[in-house]
Amino acid sequence: MKEMMTNTPDEVIERSRKVAVDITSVKKAISKSTGQTMLAFNMKGRAITDKEFYDLTIVFYVNKKSEGEKEITFEQVDQWAPTWVRCSCPYFQFFVEYVLDRNGSTVLRKNVTDNKPPKIRNPEEIPYVCKHLYKALPMALAAAKKVK
Numbered sequence: 001m002k003e004m005m006t007n008t009p010d011e012v013i014e015r016s017r018k019v020a021v022d023i024t025s026v027k028k029a030i031s032k033s034t035g036q037t038m039l040a041f042n043m044k045g046r047a048i049t050d051k052e053f054y055d056l057t058i059v060f061y062v063n064k065k066s067e068g069e070k071e072i073t074f075e076q077v078d079q080w081a082p083t084w085v086r087c088s089c090p091y092f093q094f095f096v097e098y099v100l101d102r103n104g105s106t107v108l109r110k111n112v113t114d115n116k117p118p119k120i121r122n123p124e125e126i127p128y129v130c131k132h133l134y135k136a137l138p139m140a141l142a143a144a145k146k147v148k
């Protein structure tokens with residue numbers, strides 16, 4: 001999460017100030033492939049200037065502190081936690097989805113993205129997030145810390 005936030009351009013951060021997001025659901029699950037506990041947030045967000053609400057997903061991955069630990073607590077989740085993201089907005093699709101997929105931080109949506117590098121919009125292939133996720137990530141992190 002830290003890297004995606006730090007890399008986000010100033011103009012996107014500026015626009016994120018006009019975004020409102022709400023958490024619509026929170027789910028806890030264990031990853032079958034890695035054994036990590038996952039905490040998934042579904043959210044809705046829009047800026048004042050957006051015509052519609054966009055769907056956001058944020059997943060934090062948490063390792064057990066020790067082998068003997070039975071129950072994962074999310075208090076230890078911080079901005080360094082491995083994080084998976086998705087937003088249904090066009091900016092996410094055209095500027096960062098391909099790059100975040102390469103980085104393991106999202107998965108390209110079939111039939112939505114044309115699976116090509118964003119040569120014009122993000123030629124250096126920097127992993128960052130759209131204004132909706134920029135607003136939503138710290139909110140999800142704060143909420144994660146309170147999940148039992």
Ligand SMILES: [Zn+2]
Binds near residue numbers: 132
């Ligand atoms: Zn977005």
